[in-house]
Amino acid sequence: MVMSGTPVIDMQMVDGLADEIVKACVEFGCFRVVNHGVSAELMTEMKAVVSSLFDLPEEIKRRTANPNEHGKGYIGRNHIDQLHFSRVLVLMKFRILINFLIVLVPPFTKVYLGVTVTFTYCHKLTNHSFVRPTDIINRYIKAIRDLNGLLGRKLIEGNGLNGDLFDGWCCQLRMNKYHFSAESIGLTCAPIHSDPTFLTILPDDECVNGLQLVDKISGEFVPFDPVPGTLAVNIGDIGKAWSNGRYYNVNHRVLCFEPNTRYSIALFVLGPNNKIVEAPSKLVDSEHPRLYVPIDVEKFRHVRNTMGLRTGDALDLFSTTST
Ligand SMILES: O=C(O)CCC(=O)C(=O)O
Numbered sequence: 001m002v003m004s005g006t007p008v009i010d011m012q013m014v015d016g017l018a019d020e021i022v023k024a025c026v027e028f029g030c031f032r033v034v035n036h037g038v039s040a041e042l043m044t045e046m047k048a049v050v051s052s053l054f055d056l057p058e059e060i061k062r063r064t065a066n067p068n069e070h071g072k073g074y075i076g077r078n079h080i081d082q083l084h085f086s087r088v089l090v091l092m093k094f095r096i097l098i099n100f101l102i103v104l105v106p107p108f109t110k111v112y113l114g115v116t117v118t119f120t121y122c123h124k125l126t127n128h129s130f131v132r133p134t135d136i137i138n139r140y141i142k143a144i145r146d147l148n149g150l151l152g153r154k155l156i157e158g159n160g161l162n163g164d165l166f167d168g169w170c171c172q173l174r175m176n177k178y179h180f181s182a183e184s185i186g187l188t189c190a191p192i193h194s195d196p197t198f199l200t201i202l203p204d205d206e207c208v209n210g211l212q213l214v215d216k217i218s219g220e221f222v223p224f225d226p227v228p229g230t231l232a233v234n235i236g237d238i239g240k241a242w243s244n245g246r247y248y249n250v251n252h253r254v255l256c257f258e259p260n261t262r263y264s265i266a267l268f269v270l271g272p273n274n275k276i277v278e279a280p281s282k283l284v285d286s287e288h289p290r291l292y293v294p295i296d297v298e299k300f301r302h303v304r305n306t307m308g309l310r311t312g313d314a315l316d317l318f319s320t321t322s323t
């Protein structure tokens with residue numbers, strides 16, 4: 001059976017919100033949220049900023065290069081590096097990095113260009129032609145982190161736990177631009193992967209589709225088409241580990257279906273600042289024995305990247321039964 005459609009969850013619903021979210025994480029590993037608290041106006045402003053940042057001259061983007069930390073600075077178009085797609089940038093709480101990935105697809109040999117810009121750098125950019133990106137990005141991140149906080153509280157409640165889940169966790173903001181052309185129709189532009197996150201909040205392009213998910217039951221790809229006014233949320237590997245295997249770390253990919261530019265903006269909720277993730281003891285019992293050893297999230301991402309295990313397999317290396 002192919003799943004008939006991922007749920008759209010109203011974040012302002014009064015009763016049953018926590019249960020709906022937990023159910024969606026277990027059954028689909030993804031869902032959409034509406035009434036999510038990120039205003040349509042802010043979303044429009046953010047999209048304009050993203051587009052302006054991508055339109056910056058190459059020379060300006062190159063100034064953000066960070067030769068010491070691959071993946072945290074400019075990556076030229078000629079540096080094709082599939083690994084970078086899954087490389088994760090750790091954002092300290094007040095030192096926010098923005099990673100742009102411009103994805104070009106064959107027949108071009110240049111796959112994408114990546115740039116990381118710090119907020120400080122964005123201040124410098126205010127001297128350039130586009131408007132107050134820092135203010136808008138700051139407001140956007142605040143709104144999306146508020147939403148994330150609410151999701152975390154509902155996950156805690158839905159599992160019968162107490163406290164805050166994502167308080168102080170590291171996040172990464174990644175902006176993707178896909179140059180879809182007539183020649184690229186039918187091609188895979190972002191390869192199949194799970195996210196190495198607890199969860200990802202993804203405003204996908206409302207006009208240009210392309211995102212596909214692997215159905216939990218059938219194992220087949222199914223479309224995850226945009227629904228205007230909603231934001232997509234998906235569970236990653238760390239979410240599966242924290243839930244003691246209950247949540248589905250859904251594999252996904254992006255295909256080109258039409259010759260239009262496509263944007264998406266992903267907030268990756270990576271892991272706690274103390275770095276260790278383990279399932280709360282309440283989620284472990286005789287019917288649900290502990291599946292994973294405590295996971296150091298930085299080590300996890302390192303193993304995942306260096307071994308190229310991008311579709312959830314890296315978790316097997318942290319299994320309580322692996323030798
Ligand atoms: O562009 C999209 O819709 C998905 C992007 C994605 O999966 C990612 O950045 O991890």
Ligand SMILES: [Fe+2]
Pocket residue numbers: 193194195252
């Ligand atoms: Fe992803």
